[in-house]
Amino acid sequence: MTAIPGQTIRFATVRPETGLAVLSAAEVNDLCVAQNSIIYGLFRRCALAVLTSGINSDDARQLFEIYKDFDVQFEQVDRGIVLHLKNAPATAFVDGEIIVGAREHLFSVLRDIVFVANDLSATRLLEVSTSDGISEVVFRILRHAQLVRPGVQQGLAVCWGGHSIGQLEYEYTKEVGYQMGLRGLDVCTGCGPGAMKGPMKGAAIGHAKQRIRNGRYIGITEPGIIAAEAPNAIVNQLAILPDIEKRLEAFVRLAHGVVVFPGGAGTAEEILFLLGVLSHPANVDHPLPLIFSGPRSSESYFLALDSFIKSTLGQDFSERYEIIIDDPAAVGRRLRREIDTVLIHRDEIDDASYFNWSLTIDSRFQHPFPATHAAMAQLELRRDLAPHELACNLRCAFSGIVAGNVKEEGVRAVETHGPFELHADRDIAQALDSLLRSFVADQRMRLPGQVYTPCYKVVG
Secondary structure, eight states: OOOOTTOEEEEEEEOOTTSSOSSOHHHHHHHHHOTTSHHHHHHHHHHHHHHTTTOOOOOHHHHHHHTTTOEEEEEEETTEEEEEEEEEEGGGEETTEEOHHHHHHHHHHHHHHHHHHTTTOHHHHHHOOSHHHHHHHHHHHHHHTTOOOOSOOOOEEEEEOOSSOOHHHHHHHHHHHHHHHHTTOEEEEOSSSGGGTHHHHHHHHHHHHTTOOSOOEEEEEOTTTTTTSOOOTTOOEEEEOSSHHHHHHHHHHHOSEEEEOSOOHHHHHHHHHHHHHHTSGGGTTOOOOEEEEEOGGGHHHHHHHHHHHHHHTOHHHHTTOEEEESOHHHHHHHHHHHHHHHHHHHHHTTOOSSSOTTSOOOGGGTSOOOOOHHHHHHOOBOTTSOHHHHHHHHHHHHHHHHHHHHOHHHHHHHHHHOSEEEEBOHHHHHHHHHHHHHHHHTTOSSSTTOOOOOSEEEEO
16 A cells, blocks of 8 residues: 555554663653753654655655654653654554554664764764774664674675666566575665665565574664655664764675665765775775676666776776676575675684674775765865775765755755755766766656756866
């Protein structure tokens, strides 16, 4: 049944599944006495996002306008907490009761927002200046969310791809997920629709056939994107990282292998982040399989992406990934074999199999990039930069485009001041503009049927 925006449940009380809140008495008290605090405002926005899962929209401001009367109040009970929802989206309820998955996601949001705000305060996050310190923050957030699990690992495949893909590409992501599930692999995505949902759905069927009852479908998001890409219903473990850089690090630290499906600017950002990290001299011999895959109709997308990477970063970068077209079983077999190699390697070097501590991440890939007009205009996209520096700056460029497309602050900035300007050497500008034009032509910047107005201008 298609979700209908606008319908609400006037009042509902929601309790944690265990009857015990994930918060301490002090944390609950802080929330109850600070209903207008920054923490509360952030939680309210993220709570609304997870309760609208299934609504076909990637416009955060439109979502907040549709449910402008939504509110949530906290009540402290027996050293725990209950949530009182007012005018909550009806799509999160069945016969007046909140759907179990929606309730889990709601309290996952509460857990992570409060943990970052209190245990990992904004001041402490700002003070973290070393690469190891930032990685420690990422680890603690994931550990608090119970996403790092010591012991025997079945293998976790991180899947990236667009939220606005067509039906044929979506069906292909399901088939690849199915092939991975048959081989016992768990799945981690950005938790939203499209290429983030398909692999989970397919893996769930593969797991069911293999009688795997503890399959993991991990969703990793951030406050700025969650309203545009609300967690899909299959996600059974959700974590909200403070910003896109920590979100990307969480992906690569958890991953035993990565599959990239067709996508848009966000997918390009993810690819450039990973390729930039893998290009670090300390990671030359670090095994982490990276596969680009899609149906035959998507081959031109990967050829354009491959051409962009080679023309801007060089041939060496293209050797870190493999392109497999229209063969889901081959992806599954290849990934299973390569992930087994990764797990053996982790054991041989005495690294944790559940969190990739040995991967070196340059701090330039870890510090938040502010998607402002000034920051975008000042990005150095020059041929004389070292390849890993150019990869970092290109990643920031795509991050800004994502912000201008779907993040509330970025959309507002573009509406106020016009499109972001990116200044690049002529050949880099041409390659970047060509890739972005192909994304627009293939409707990869917006959900199908929506008109896209570019939030950027490439100057070279």
